[in-house]
Amino acid sequence: MVNILINSTNRLLVSVTILVLSCPVGAYAAEQVVLGGGDKPWWYWPLILFIFCFGLGILAVMAGVGGGVLYVPLVSGFFPFHIDFVRGVGLMVALAGALAAGPGLLRRNLANLRLALPVALIASTFSIIGAMLGLYLSALNPDIIQVCLGATIVGIAALLIFSKNSEKPIVTNQDAISHALGLGGVYWDEGARENVEWKTHRTVLGFFMFILIGLVAGMFGLGAGWANVPVLNLMMGAPLKISVATSKFLLSITDTSAAWIYMNRGCVIPLIGVPSIVGLMLGSLLGVRLLAIAKPKMIRYFVIVVLLFAGLKAMDKGLGLGLLG
Amino acid sequence: MTAQANLASRPSKEQVIYANILVIGVWIGLALLFVTYFIYLSGLMPSHVDMTLITQNWDKGVNEYLEITHSPHGWGWLALLGNGDFLNYIGLVFLALLTIVCYLVLIKGYVTKKDWIYAAIAFLEVAVLSIAASGLLGSGGH
Numbered sequence: 001m002v003n004i005l006i007n008s009t010n011r012l013l014v015s016v017t018i019l020v021l022s023c024p025v026g027a028y029a030a031e032q033v034v035l036g037g038g039d040k041p042w043w044y045w046p047l048i049l050f051i052f053c054f055g056l057g058i059l060a061v062m063a064g065v066g067g068g069v070l071y072v073p074l075v076s077g078f079f080p081f082h083i084d085f086v087r088g089v090g091l092m093v094a095l096a097g098a099l100a101a102g103p104g105l106l107r108r109n110l111a112n113l114r115l116a117l118p119v120a121l122i123a124s125t126f127s128i129i130g131a132m133l134g135l136y137l138s139a140l141n142p143d144i145i146q147v148c149l150g151a152t153i154v155g156i157a158a159l160l161i162f163s164k165n166s167e168k169p170i171v172t173n174q175d176a177i178s179h180a181l182g183l184g185g186v187y188w189d190e191g192a193r194e195n196v197e198w199k200t201h202r203t204v205l206g207f208f209m210f211i212l213i214g215l216v217a218g219m220f221g222l223g224a225g226w227a228n229v230p231v232l233n234l235m236m237g238a239p240l241k242i243s244v245a246t247s248k249f250l251l252s253i254t255d256t257s258a259a260w261i262y263m264n265r266g267c268v269i270p271l272i273g274v275p276s277i278v279g280l281m282l283g284s285l286l287g288v289r290l291l292a293i294a295k296p297k298m299i300r301y302f303v304i305v306v307l308l309f310a311g312l313k314a315m316d317k318g319l320g321l322g323l324l325g
Numbered sequence: 326m327t328a329q330a331n332l333a334s335r336p337s338k339e340q341v342i343y344a345n346i347l348v349i350g351v352w353i354g355l356a357l358l359f360v361t362y363f364i365y366l367s368g369l370m371p372s373h374v375d376m377t378l379i380t381q382n383w384d385k386g387v388n389e390y391l392e393i394t395h396s397p398h399g400w401g402w403l404a405l406l407g408n409g410d411f412l413n414y415i416g417l418v419f420l421a422l423l424t425i426v427c428y429l430v431l432i433k434g435y436v437t438k439k440d441w442i443y444a445a446i447a448f449l450e451v452a453v454l455s456i457a458a459s460g461l462l463g464s465g466g467h
Contacts, residue, residue, distance in 0.1 A: 042376035043366075084387040096420055099351050106344035109336040113343065113431075117446045125453050128462060139388060181442065252347075253450065256424045260457035263421065266391045266398040270413030271379050274362040281355070 042271075049079065050275035053093070057283020060097075062290065063303035065160075066223030066251060067280045068094030070303070073153045073310035076146070077317060081272060083142050083149070087134065087221025088267025089276050091259040094223030096277045097284055098251035110245030114182050115200070115238060120253040122207055123214035123224070127254050130218025131261035137219075146318030149220045153311030156226045157304050163230050168196060171237040177203040178236075187242060198239050206236040218258035223251045339434040343427045350423040357416030361409075370409035399460035425454050 053071070060067045072090040076083050105111035138145045174184065184199030200206070209231045217224040228247035232238045238246065262268060309324075316324045336344075364370055374394040382390050391398060397405065405411040428451045435444035456462060 040380075042380050045380065081383050082386055082390070085383060085390075088387075092417060092420070096351075096354075099347060099354075099420060099423060103344040103348040103351075106340045106347075107336060109340070111340075113337065113340050114443070117431075117443060117450070121446055121450050121453065124450065124457075128453070128457050132462060135387075139386065142386060253424055253454075256421055257454055257457040259421055260454070261462060263417065264399050264458075264460040264462075265387055266396055267387050268417060269379060269383060270362065270365065270410055270417070271376065272383065273417060274358050274413060278355070278358060278362075 046275045050279040053276045053279030054283040057280040058287040061287030062299040066225040067097045068223030077313040084267045088262035089273045090221035095255040105245040111249035119210045122210040123254040124257040126211045126214030127218035127258040130215035131258040134219035143318040150311045150315030157307040168239045169237040171201045174199045200236040354420040361412045365409035372410045373408040
């Protein structure tokens with residue numbers, strides 16, 4: 001019975017993989033048709049986008065990355081939308097995913113409000129500046145943003161390859177700011193069947209990093225889970241589970257401020273936005289169910305390869321080299 | 326889990342309230358997105374921008390797109406709520422406003438507990454998000 005379940009899950013995963021892999025290719029091929037005169041009906045792209053985002057939602061959950069970090073480079077690289085709209089919707093996608101995940105993480109005390117609130121204030125403030133800077137640069141020349149986005153995505157892929165998380169970092173000396181803010185707590189580790197006490201250190205350095213994270217998140221419309229987790233876990237010493245959950249929750253705040261800037265500028269077109277958000281959220285829900293029986297490590301490697309390709313494609317597009325089609 | 330361990334790892338009251346508001350808000354937001362998008366696509370209400378015009382111009386920068394489609398920026402969509410396309414903003418804006426609502430509840434909780442540092446942090450966050458939402462920053466498109 002279990003074998004049948006695993007086999008059918010693996011078949012489903014392969015199908016999803018093929019779907020996601022084939023979608024950019026199909027999208028790119030059709031993009032040429034659109035650019036060359038466009039005989040596609042108006043519903044063609046929203047439908048493709050919905051299916052694509054559904055697959056992306058499954059992959060994102062299983063690879064442990066946010067939807068935005070996959071959505072922005074892939075959609076800007078392979079769909080015919082301007083980078084302004086992709087970034088605006090990318091933030092809404094990341095925001096919706098984080099809002100949906102938030103309640104479960106808060107109730108299980110994995111996402112910690114005391115840790116999240118100060119860093120959210122810093123990141124959300126600077127994500128506004130990042131969003132305004134990003135919109136200014138893309139008004140000057142969208143290729144600047146495309147190249148910088150590509151370089152950032154390649155950097156994120158490298159970070160995913162090389163960063164080694166620490167399950168339960170040892171923090172011997174809690175610094176004064178961490179102590180004053182009460183950055184610590186207790187959570188129940190289901191695997192080890194024990195309560196885990198934790199606290200943080202290097203608070204000033206960690207806060208400074210959230211300035212950079214906010215700027216990058218706002219400028220490129222990326223959710224910043226890929227950066228939040230290493231800073232919270234490796235730099236500030238929060239346990240991995242707390243870091244992952246608090247990071248996901250943080251996105252709901254950081255992305256809100258940047259999303260408002262893009263939305264007020266008119267960068268969220270509902271025809272693109274709604275299928276993206278709904279597709280990714282439904283995909284994430286299925287992804288959470290599949291997570292229990294899938295092999296996340298393989299999916300993670302696959303996503304890293306996709307990210308590398310998407311990053312290089314964005315750089316190629318921005319530089320106008322045409323090496324990747 | 327022992328009773329003592331259970332107590333230690335229990336989320337704070339504010340966290341639970343925050344989570345409860347989020348869970349209700351997300352489902353309302355999603356329902357709004359579904360309903361308004363259905364109205365939009367089904368043509369039950371007229372669209373301000375023809376869908377073909379959107380697909381012909383979504384490869385242009387936002388300033389050019391707004392100009393061609395005569396679309397507003399900032400909160401200008403409120404005046405166009407009688408159109409199916411701008412009706413979708415109700416769901417999008419609802420989701421984007423959720424965090425501010427949750428934070429307002431947090432402020433009340435922290436003030437009650439006399440946790441002034443966190444009350445101030447939450448208050449500042451509401452201010453930051455409200456300024457971003459107001460359209461005072463960066464809504465000047467053209």
